[in-house]
Amino acid sequence: MAPQLEPFFKQVDELSDSFIERLRKAVAIPSISAQEEHRKDVFKMAQFLASELEALGAEVHQRPLGKQPGKEHLDLPPVVIARYGNDKNKRTILVYGHYDVQPALKEDGWATEPFELTIDEKGRMYGRGSTDDKGPVMGWLNVIEAHKKAGIELPVNLLCCFEGMEEYGSEGLDDFIKAESKNFFKDTDAVCISDNYWLGTEKPCLTYGLRGCNYYSIRVSGPGQDLHSGVFGGSAHEPMTDLVTILSKLVDSQGNIQIPGLMDLVAPLTEEEKSLYPGISYSMQDLHDSLGSETSIHPTKERTLMARWRYPSLSIHGIEGAFSAPGAKTVIPANVTGKFSIRTVPNMESEDVNRLVFDYVRSEFAKLNSKNKLDVWLQHEGKWWVASPKHWNFTAASKAVKQVFGVEPDMTREGGSIPVTLTFEQATGKNVLLLPMGSSTDAAHSINEKLDKRNYIQGTKLLGAYLHYVAEEPINA
Amino acid sequence: MAPQLEPFFKQVDELSDSFIERLRKAVAIPSISAQEEHRKDVFKMAQFLASELEALGAEVHQRPLGKQPGKEHLDLPPVVIARYGNDKNKRTILVYGHYDVQPALKEDGWATEPFELTIDEKGRMYGRGSTDDKGPVMGWLNVIEAHKKAGIELPVNLLCCFEGMEEYGSEGLDDFIKAESKNFFKDTDAVCISDNYWLGTEKPCLTYGLRGCNYYSIRVSGPGQDLHSGVFGGSAHEPMTDLVTILSKLVDSQGNIQIPGLMDLVAPLTEEEKSLYPGISYSMQDLHDSLGSETSIHPTKERTLMARWRYPSLSIHGIEGAFSAPGAKTVIPANVTGKFSIRTVPNMESEDVNRLVFDYVRSEFAKLNSKNKLDVWLQHEGKWWVASPKHWNFTAASKAVKQVFGVEPDMTREGGSIPVTLTFEQATGKNVLLLPMGSSTDAAHSINEKLDKRNYIQGTKLLGAYLHYVAEEPINA
Numbered sequence: 001m002a003p004q005l006e007p008f009f010k011q012v013d014e015l016s017d018s019f020i021e022r023l024r025k026a027v028a029i030p031s032i033s034a035q036e037e038h039r040k041d042v043f044k045m046a047q048f049l050a051s052e053l054e055a056l057g058a059e060v061h062q063r064p065l066g067k068q069p070g071k072e073h074l075d076l077p078p079v080v081i082a083r084y085g086n087d088k089n090k091r092t093i094l095v096y097g098h099y100d101v102q103p104a105l106k107e108d109g110w111a112t113e114p115f116e117l118t119i120d121e122k123g124r125m126y127g128r129g130s131t132d133d134k135g136p137v138m139g140w141l142n143v144i145e146a147h148k149k150a151g152i153e154l155p156v157n158l159l160c161c162f163e164g165m166e167e168y169g170s171e172g173l174d175d176f177i178k179a180e181s182k183n184f185f186k187d188t189d190a191v192c193i194s195d196n197y198w199l200g201t202e203k204p205c206l207t208y209g210l211r212g213c214n215y216y217s218i219r220v221s222g223p224g225q226d227l228h229s230g231v232f233g234g235s236a237h238e239p240m241t242d243l244v245t246i247l248s249k250l251v252d253s254q255g256n257i258q259i260p261g262l263m264d265l266v267a268p269l270t271e272e273e274k275s276l277y278p279g280i281s282y283s284m285q286d287l288h289d290s291l292g293s294e295t296s297i298h299p300t301k302e303r304t305l306m307a308r309w310r311y312p313s314l315s316i317h318g319i320e321g322a323f324s325a326p327g328a329k330t331v332i333p334a335n336v337t338g339k340f341s342i343r344t345v346p347n348m349e350s351e352d353v354n355r356l357v358f359d360y361v362r363s364e365f366a367k368l369n370s371k372n373k374l375d376v377w378l379q380h381e382g383k384w385w386v387a388s389p390k391h392w393n394f395t396a397a398s399k400a401v402k403q404v405f406g407v408e409p410d411m412t413r414e415g416g417s418i419p420v421t422l423t424f425e426q427a428t429g430k431n432v433l434l435l436p437m438g439s440s441t442d443a444a445h446s447i448n449e450k451l452d453k454r455n456y457i458q459g460t461k462l463l464g465a466y467l468h469y470v471a472e473e474p475i476n477a
Numbered sequence: 478m479a480p481q482l483e484p485f486f487k488q489v490d491e492l493s494d495s496f497i498e499r500l501r502k503a504v505a506i507p508s509i510s511a512q513e514e515h516r517k518d519v520f521k522m523a524q525f526l527a528s529e530l531e532a533l534g535a536e537v538h539q540r541p542l543g544k545q546p547g548k549e550h551l552d553l554p555p556v557v558i559a560r561y562g563n564d565k566n567k568r569t570i571l572v573y574g575h576y577d578v579q580p581a582l583k584e585d586g587w588a589t590e591p592f593e594l595t596i597d598e599k600g601r602m603y604g605r606g607s608t609d610d611k612g613p614v615m616g617w618l619n620v621i622e623a624h625k626k627a628g629i630e631l632p633v634n635l636l637c638c639f640e641g642m643e644e645y646g647s648e649g650l651d652d653f654i655k656a657e658s659k660n661f662f663k664d665t666d667a668v669c670i671s672d673n674y675w676l677g678t679e680k681p682c683l684t685y686g687l688r689g690c691n692y693y694s695i696r697v698s699g700p701g702q703d704l705h706s707g708v709f710g711g712s713a714h715e716p717m718t719d720l721v722t723i724l725s726k727l728v729d730s731q732g733n734i735q736i737p738g739l740m741d742l743v744a745p746l747t748e749e750e751k752s753l754y755p756g757i758s759y760s761m762q763d764l765h766d767s768l769g770s771e772t773s774i775h776p777t778k779e780r781t782l783m784a785r786w787r788y789p790s791l792s793i794h795g796i797e798g799a800f801s802a803p804g805a806k807t808v809i810p811a812n813v814t815g816k817f818s819i820r821t822v823p824n825m826e827s828e829d830v831n832r833l834v835f836d837y838v839r840s841e842f843a844k845l846n847s848k849n850k851l852d853v854w855l856q857h858e859g860k861w862w863v864a865s866p867k868h869w870n871f872t873a874a875s876k877a878v879k880q881v882f883g884v885e886p887d888m889t890r891e892g893g894s895i896p897v898t899l900t901f902e903q904a905t906g907k908n909v910l911l912l913p914m915g916s917s918t919d920a921a922h923s924i925n926e927k928l929d930k931r932n933y934i935q936g937t938k939l940l941g942a943y944l945h946y947v948a949e950e951p952i953n954a
Contacts, residue, residue, distance in 0.1 A: 223768045229792040229893075230688060230690065230892045230893025233785070233790030234784035235774060236764075236768055238793070241728055248725035251718055252722075253722065254714075255712075287712060292701015293700045304712045308712050317799065318799030320800075324795050324796060330794065333795065339806075343711070371772040379804075379805045415712075
């Protein structure tokens with residue numbers, strides 16, 4: 001049976017001005033985690049959040065994470081964890097968000113003061129953190145408040161995990177989540193993260209997959225110091241020549257990875273998965289708009305989204321140690337390090353990928369017959385993530401979207417990574433859902449970040465409705 | 478008949494302490510042309526030089542070159558020109574040197590104060606500018622003084638051209654030389670430049686050739702801005718992929734240039750030229766010492782020197798616009814510019830080289846079937862130079878070396894360029910000789926620059942003896 005959501009929705013509409021006021025207060029705190037001088041504001045924001053949650057009747061803790069590694073004069077901001085409801089007969093949903101933000105200065109090119117929420121005639125609410133991720137975090141608070149004021153019981157137990165270092169590498173969070181999954185988070189039945197975006201601007205989506213990323217370095221070294229190309233050109237093996245040759249063997253201009261065996265690791269496309277793509281609200285024009293050019297590889301939307309979401313890609317990022325400034329310099333660099341990464345997908349196991357990469361790079365270098373020295377290594381890795389979109393966590397969210405927006409959500413994956421997703425899945429062993437609030441035009445991390453009023457208010461309804469459907473959804477996965 | 482040089486040599490030996498004192502005074506003036514705050518010292522050095530020359534009885538002018546282009550608040554230092562002797566029955570030799578120096582700070586790693594000439598027990602005279610190029614410039618002044626003090630007439634008319642911006646692009650000098658070749662320098666019979674180095678440490682050399690340099694940029698551009706490799710990897714043509722592929726087609730790891738037709742422009746090796754190489758005092762160990770590694774391409778000294786002097790080479794210097802810092806960044810750079818240069822040799826005409834490069838780069842890019850955009854252009858060019866080592870200017874210098882050092886000089890070319898050489902040749906239409914004073918271990922441009930006392934004092938004798946042999950050498954070229 002469909003939950004009775006009308007009283008909740010009505011209450012959200014009635015409280016919408018005060019919900020915007022809540023977001024305005026949050027945006028006004030410049031909780032920039034990357035900048036030392038703003039660390040006090042990150043703590044202030046944690047306190048604001050804890051106070052709001054306490055006022056709503058939640059059990060709240062600010063959990064310290066110790067000193068910041070490498071900057072031991074700084075305390076890491078606390079993880080704000082909270083519980084609202086403790087009924088053994090209800091499902092328990094763990095929600096994640098972050099209360100820190102990217103840096104922002106008016107002089108970067110903002111049209112408005114970045115830390116003053118400014119609403120234009122189209123209902124666009126500009127401000128740093130509005131969409132990433134203060135809007136969604138306030139959304140969960142709004143859900144509790146609207147239920148209280150409407151006199152409706154929350155249909156699930158709600159656990160909150162709000163961190164303050166997301167924009168600076170989520171320092172310390174992984175270990176905290178692992179530890180708390182056996183303690184504060186131990187009765188979690190499913191996880192919901194609201195920290196990504198719709199594919200477009202009109203249609204909500206549920207996100208069930210992310211690519212991983214293995215980042216490699218190839219160093220070629222030879223002479224003891226940089227050389228003058230006039231004096232030595234032609235008489236010594238040049239590291240740059242060797243490096244660009246190896247880099248050129250990794251991927252072709254059509255994006256096809258040239259490392260033997262690598263594509264064999266990729267899970268085949270099933271008919272069922274294939275059928276998800278045609279209905280997705282996306283067009284080649286959307287791609288070209290976001291590229292700022294028409295330099296797309298694939299002719300169709302479907303193939304483009306697959307290339308982004310479910311196939312690996314290899315990008316060459318740059319070269320360290322070579323001449324990189326404007327102008328001209330006649331240097332033979334003595335040692336150069338090429339950087340590239342592979343976006344990984346099911347079922348690429350990292351150790352297999354690494355082995356294929358290392359073997360191939362070494363064998364291509366051997367072919368060069370160069371006396372230079374080669375090193376190749378993995379700089380960092382992050383695993384891909386795919387959840388089952390048939391799990392009750394997803395079907396509940398899907399019904400909530402239908403209820404609030406009147407459409408079926410797009411079932412999406414993303415090409416990038418959100419590492420905390422995998423951490424929650426592995427630590428809790430439960431299904432994780434990515435349920436975005438903002439749209440593709442919100443400019444997170446950029447100037448003029450905004451969240452549309454519609455996305456915030458209807459988004460609050462969506463989060464609440466999701467909890468109601470979650471409470472009623474049969475176990476299916 | 479051999480000139481009677483004993484009285485001159487004896488006088489040089491007697492004056493050697495005062496010659497070292499002259500060099501000490503010159504080194505003490507930090508005439509760094511690249512640094513604004515030292516411009517006054519460059520002027521001071523010009524005045525020092527002019528005063529010394531006047532005291533020796535020369536006609537001296539400090540010729541202004543106007544404002545420094547791009548830094549119009551700075552006056553360019555003057556060219557100090559001088560004439561010593563004006564006898565129509567004598568040959569007139571134009572000598573070039575420069576009185577500005579590279580930057581130097583003790584904290585860069587100097588063992589001694591860079592602007593205090595410091596002589597160690599082995600007679601190594603450390604100080605910025607000692608070998609590049611104040612030693613050789615003082616050498617010419619020493620020659621005049623020793624002749625005066627010994628009561629010997631200088632056997633030639635001597636013209637001096639000493640500039641103060643050599644270490645910063647010889648701003649304004651080309652036009653000056655062209656203009657003065659019809660005026661102050663108009664009776665020049667030959668030119669002698671002492672601003673390079675012996676191939677090793679024991680045996681003097683005469684240098685008769687330099688490679689040219691054509692410096693190119695290849696820009697590949699696509700998206701409107703840098704992209705996130707997670708979001709866009711696999712769906713768009715990446716400029717870096719295209720660029721490294723093109724760069725990899727330019728030259729192989731053995732130094733073989735892959736541009737079709739380019740090697741056909743190279744003058745064939747004659748038996749006569751070939752015969753110059755075996756006797757040259759150089760070894761593979763010398764190469765490995767200067768490389769700081771054993772990453773040489775060719776197995777023999779002869780082939781190595783030919784690769785450096787008389788064959789072209791192609792070096793890839795770096796990429797502008799890509800990620801070049803330490804660490805990891807998952808960026809797809811939106812537009813990247815690869816820089817490479819070709820060292821040119823006889824008979825490579827620049828326009829032919831450019832045409833072959835542009836055609837090849839464009840055709841290789843066309844093969845990629847990429848929607849990105851390619852631009853390729855010449856950043857700058859400098860022509861190669863080869864003089865006839867049979868000219869009386871060279872045979873005179875060769876006899877002077879034999880007289881002073883007791884050995885035949887190595888006949889060398891250099892892989893790099895000294896642009897003023899070609900300017901003098903083209904402006905005067907006369908033979909130009911490069912007659913170095915310092916040795917290969919002098920560390921010009923580096924920390925702990927030095928000039929050996931032997932090279933300075935015997936070098937002064939060499940410059941003087943050269944003028945005597947020049948005066949007697951029959952016309953043969």
